[in-house]
Structures are given as structure tokens and as C-alpha cells.
Amino acid sequence: MATEPVNEEVAGSCVDAGGSAIGMPQLCFDWFPNQIFWLVITLVVIFLVLSRVALPRIAAILAERKGTITNDLAAAEDLKAKAVEAEEAYNKALADARAEAQRIAAEARAEIQSGLDDAIAKADAEIAAKAAESEKAIAEIRAGALESIQLVAKDTAAELVTALGGEADAKAIDSAVDAQMKG
Amino acid sequence: MATETTAAEGSSLVFHPMDQFIVKPLFGDGAVGMFTITNVTLWLFLAIVAIVLLLIWPTSKRAIVPTRMQSVAELAYGFIYKMLEDICGKEGVKYFPYVMTLFMFIVCANFLGMIPMSFTTTSHFAVTIPLALAVFLTVTVLGFVKNGAGFLSLFWVSSAPLALRPILAIIELISYFVRPVSHSIRLAGNVMAGHAVIKVFAGFAAIAAISPVSVLAITAMYGLEVLVSFIQAYVFTILTCVYLKDALHPHH
């Protein structure tokens, strides 16, 4: 309530001498023009402030943020695709390397195998040649031995014949020895 | 008169619950004319200041990552925008600044009125009736401009039996014209009631024995009033949206 007494004539019919309200202040029609006038001004000012400055600005901020988020998402999507690609390339390289390694191993194995085969064949051939040579040498030796036995036998026979006082007929001895040898 | 019966005795219990709504000139003791600068002017002006502080000052940096105040502004924007879009559809978005003006004004005026010793502009019918009438006239004019005579199909309930339709049309017509009345009285009545009740409890606080209860009651009512301040602004805005929808799509 107002502390100072209010001049009743200027305060109008809505406030009593003590400054208290008479009836409902809301229904005091003396004050309506004033309130409505200032309200209209306020609303117009708020409307202008909002529609000219505040709302376009907030809309711009929100749109900008939306754009930024969309861009970031797209970038993230890109990076993700790149990562997937890289992984695929890595896997492919890995598989390639594995295949290459297998191929090289198989090659090496084949090479070694063929070298081994060659060596075995060569060794076999050498062994065969050596065996044949030895065979021949043995045959020669055997033939040599036979001949020398014949010679020794003939000599021995001639000696024996001589020692027994006979006349060593070379031809007879030869034929006799040959006959004995074949016998 | 209640005021003189309680005040005249000089007892300790003095109720002047309606005194807080008196309009006074800010400078001097003159009469309240149309252009006098009064406490109404002051608190309406403070509402503008509050809106500027809420919506323009925090957004001046246009930060992508918002500060706290900026996200409040963005929340208010998104809240009303979504409400309007949900109810009126895409065509309603055109009237967003209008709806936002109503909401921001009412919510700021209500909350400023919650400051002790302040003057609550939205508790006056002289403030809420023009607001409601503005909505009513806008909706009516818009309905006729957009739909021509088709706007009258709002009152012709085509889903009802033919015999009932004239009666329903009268009822619909009456309810249409009651809209601004309930629209304005709801807001002013809620705000006025809350403030008057707080003042009544404050009157009880003069008696020492019950003053703790009274202070507790004031606290509780104050909390409720803060809630009511927001809900009434929300309801006013959402009803504006609903009425706008009627103007844009009058066919039930």
C-alpha cells in the first residue's frame, strides 16, 4: 500500500484514501487505455526484435550446427570407408604374400626334387658304368688268369715231361693241356 | 468491502491481497492517463529486456558448441517451433514469430511477476484480453482469407447426423466466441489467484503463532506459482497453435 495519502481526484475511483484498492484493480477501467497502449508497444517491439534479430540468428545457428554435424558425419563415413578399404587391401596383400610364399615353397620343393632326381639318376648311371667297368675288368682278369694258367700248365707239363725223361713235344703238350683244361 | 472490514478495526490481521495489482504512475502522483509512464510500463519494458537478455545476448557469439545461456535460447526456439509444427503442420511455421512473441512475452512477464514486490502485468485483464483478442481476430481473419466461406465448415460438423447439425453449429459458434474469454481469463485468473493467495498467507504471517506455517505455505505456493507461470504460458501458446490449426485446416 502506498505510504503517502493519495489525492483522490487524480487517483480516480479505483484507489481509496489509504492507497488501497477499491474492488478489483483488474476491473478498474480507468487504467485500461494506459495498459493496452503500453502492451501494444511492448508486443510490437518484441515482435520486431524477435522476427528481425533473434529468430533468424538462432535459426542460422541451428542450421549451421546441423550442417557441421552432417559434414562431420559424412567425413566420418568417408574415413570409415577408407579404413575398410585399407583393411581389405591389407588382407589382400596378406593373402597374396601367403600365396606367393606357398608358390615359392612349392617351386623350391620341385626344384630340389628335380635336382635330387637328377643326382640320383646321375649317380645310378655312374654306378652302372662303374659296375660295367668292373665287370669288364673282372672278365679280363679272369681271361688273363685262364691264359696264365694254361701257360703255367703247359710250362709245368713240359718240365714234367722233360724231368721224366721224355721229349717234350710242344704240340702234344698244348693239345693235352687244352683237353685237360676243357675237361 | 472486504478491505475496509479488515483494515478498519486496526487489528493485526490486515489483508490487502489486491493492492499489489494497483497501477501507479512511476513519476509523481498524477492521474493514470493513456500515455502516463506507470509501473505497467516499467515491467513491460523489463519483459523486453529479459527477452533480449535471453534470446539475443547469449546468441551473439553464434557458437557451434553452445554456452549454457545459448542452449536455453535454442531450447526455447526449438520448443515453440516443434509445438507449432506438430499442431499446425508445415504451413503453420510461417506464423512462428507471432507465436514466439506471445510465448516469450507471457513467460517473461509471468516470471518477472514472481519477483517479490514486482508488478505482474499478466495478472491484468487489460493485458490478457488484448492478447486473446489478437489471437481471436488473427485466427478469424486468417481463416476467412485462407479458406473463404469454407472456413464456416468449422461450425458445420459433417460427421454428425443431418438433423443434429444446426444445433451443433450453434454450440460450435458459441464455443468459438467464448474462446477469447476463456483464453484471457485463464491466464489472468491463474496468475492473479496465485499472487493473491500468497498475499493472504503473507497477511497471516503477522500472527506470531502461525507465522512459521504461513511462511512454509508461502514457500509452497511460490513453488507452485513458478510452475503455473510456465504452464500458463505454455497453455496459452498451445491453444494459440490449436486455434491457428482451425484457421488453416477448418475441416474436422
Next chain:
Amino acid sequence: MEGDLAHIGAGLAAIGSGAAAIGVGNVAGNFLAGALRNPSAAASQTATLFIGIAFAEALGIFAFLVSLLLMFAV
């Protein structure tokens, strides 16, 4: 003594506030019951809830207004 009669009338009119309270409680309670049955649909209906509460409360405010008018304006 006409002022006393007005006070009695004001008190009687204030009963309307209680009636409005019943109405608001009805709206909110039924909304809650429905929302608990089908929580997924609740979010889309909060606007309807507030509109319903507003309509119910407006009539209580009329009663309060009549009460105030009897107290202060008659």
C-alpha cells in the same frame, strides 16, 4: 449486512475451485493410467494432456473469479 451475504456467496463460489481440482485430477490420473499402459504413446499426448488440464482449470478459474467479484466488486 449485504456485504455478509456477498461473503457467503463468495465462499460458496469457491467450492467451484474444488470441483476444478477434481476435474484436473481426473485428467491427469487418466492420462497417467493410459501412459503406464502404453508408455510409447505417452510422449505424443502430453500436449493434449495440458490442453485438457487447461480447459478443466479454466472453469475453476471462473468460479474463483465469481468469488473475487463477490468479495471485491459487489
